[in-house]
Amino acid sequence: MVTTARKTLYGLMVSKVIKLSMMGNDQIKTIGISSIFGEELVNPNMTRLDLNNLEKQLLQWKKKYGNVITIWIPDPQIVVGDAEAMKEFIKHSEAYAGRPTLNVMKLILGGNYGLVFNDDSFWKSQRRFAIHVLKDFGFGKPVLEETIIDQANQMIKFLGELNGKPIDMKKILNTAIGNVIHQLTFGWTVPLDSDYIMDFHIKMIEVTAFFVHPMGLLCEIWDGFRILDPLFNRVMKKALDKNDAIVENMKKEIKKHRETIDYNSDPKDYIDAFLIEQRRQKAEDKLDGEWSDKQLIAAIYDLFSAGMETTASSTRAFILYMINYPEAQKKIHEEIDREIGRDRNITMSDQVKLPYLQACIQELQRIAVLLVVNAQHRTTEDVIIDGYRLPKGTTIIPQFQSVHLDEDHFCDPERFDPTRHLDKENRFSKNDKVTPFSLGKRSCLGES
Incomplete structure (x- = not known):
């Protein structure tokens, strides 16, 4: 064979x-x-x-x-x-x-849906919709900024209670940052010591890793190569099983939203906004296409995979660079103390007051390799x-x-x-x- x-x-x-x-x-x-x-x-x-x-x-x-x-x-x-x-x-x-057009996308999401590799026939309208939701509901609005500040303060409290005990930052960062995406998408958050978001993150990483696994690459060449999965320790089946668990959880959240949504009020989160537009487009019963549940599920996938993993990895890398470049860390502290003080939280409106911090963030974005x-x-x-x-x-x-x-x-x-x-x-x-x-x-x- x-x-x-x-x-x-x-x-x-x-x-x-x-x-x-x-x-x-x-x-x-x-x-x-x-x-x-x-x-x-x-x-x-x-x-x-x-x-x-x-x-x-x-x-x-x-x-x-x-x-x-x-x-x-x-x-x-x-x-x-x-x-x-x-x-x-x-x-x-x-x-x-x-x-x-990716064969693996067909296996995982039923086609080129979502916000990253979505179909060329509707990517523009879906991007406009997503930016509209992110701007008018999420980014730059009090509800999301409040979530970010709350998660940051919870992390500070959590780390302070360790009294200097070493800790792997991966879980706490993924949970805190995942909570921001979770609030935006589902409308609720979980405690920092919860395994919920980390378990979701692990499943998602295993699924996305299949894209670059030899078995995934074979499927891109020809879908018929999926018959070779047993030769690769059934990596495709394992990835698809994890994917099914993720999708099933998303379907449950969508079902909850359908049962509680007020179509005549402003949306509480991304799912609400999509369902309102789905009804306006008369697409509630459509199994495929731009306003189907397939597109909503894939969009949620992309919000988490693109938003949570990259931000968490960037934050961990930033912490590492601050440890290795203490003089930069000292200058950031001095700038924040001088321009903001220690009596209030930093907000997005303070960005222009912190040029050195902005320079450090841009330098991190230059030097850190999140995608090879x-x-x-x-x-x-x-x-x-x-x-x-x-x-x-x-x-x-x-x-x-x-x-x-x-x-x-x-x-x-x-x-x-x-x-x-x-x-x-x-x-x-x-x-x-x-x-x-x-x-x-x-x-x-x-x-x-």
Whole structure:
């Protein structure tokens, strides 16, 4: 069976090489991946991807081969690693606003639903809706800011009661930050010592890990490869079982909201807002499509996966850098004491008063690697980038880590240095080369 699978995989990938050459891409340096089964498939001299240090490997390849290369994960992906070339994602944003159709999304969510990889036919309206909800109900509004402050104060109290005892910050941070998303989405929170959100987080990580697991990559090449799951210790079945548990929990929350919602009042949370719009669109009984429950479930998935994990990981990284750079930590304390004092909580309106803290946050967003490879885009028309012609339907990745960690843009790039982001008057200066939320019309909703 394995030999047959290798031959089939070989044939599929060779056909993609031929197709890639026919597209006019043959001048771009192509870097291959090693076989999922341990041997080279298309070219015996192809370079293996180092999944443990892929962001650094892509930077090295940029230096060696040029600003635009092709890698296989498992389909051909055009990787752009140059700040100037990435401006095309903004200048011609519509042309780079597509997303690839993923077989794994069909397995997990029944299709390209959600807010990240949602279908090209309705991504714009769903993005507008999500931004409307986040702005008019969530971000910048008292109810969410109050939740953030409350969770921060609970963490301070919890840590103070430890009296210096060492602690793994992962659970408490994930719970506190998850509570903010939970409040926004479901309308309620859990105690910091609860396992509820951490259990949800663990399940979600195991499901999303399947996207880059060899079995998941095989399914992207051909859905029929799912028959090989027993050879991979049934990793697909385990991921789908975890996914079913997550989806079932979301369905229960949606059911509760349907039983208590007042369609004539303002929404209490994201689910309420969606259900109100779903009724307005006369889509309550639709099993598929833009305003179906599938879209709501996938949107909730994305709010948690994109909002909770990245924020929690960033916060843990920030704590680590503050421990290793005590002089920066001292300056932050001095700035807060001077500008805010110790008698009240910091709010979003205080942001402009804290330029050094803003500089530290931007430096963290530059130096921290949360995703080794950024989210894929798909060209919606023929484009030219860095002199290369790419046809409509090409999968392309703006790899901003190849800018963030490049000494040509940032001197001594692996050193944490907030002063990079301060002008001569020590005012915060936003650097357009630091793009942690990605670029173009598909940039992260969190930036909005």
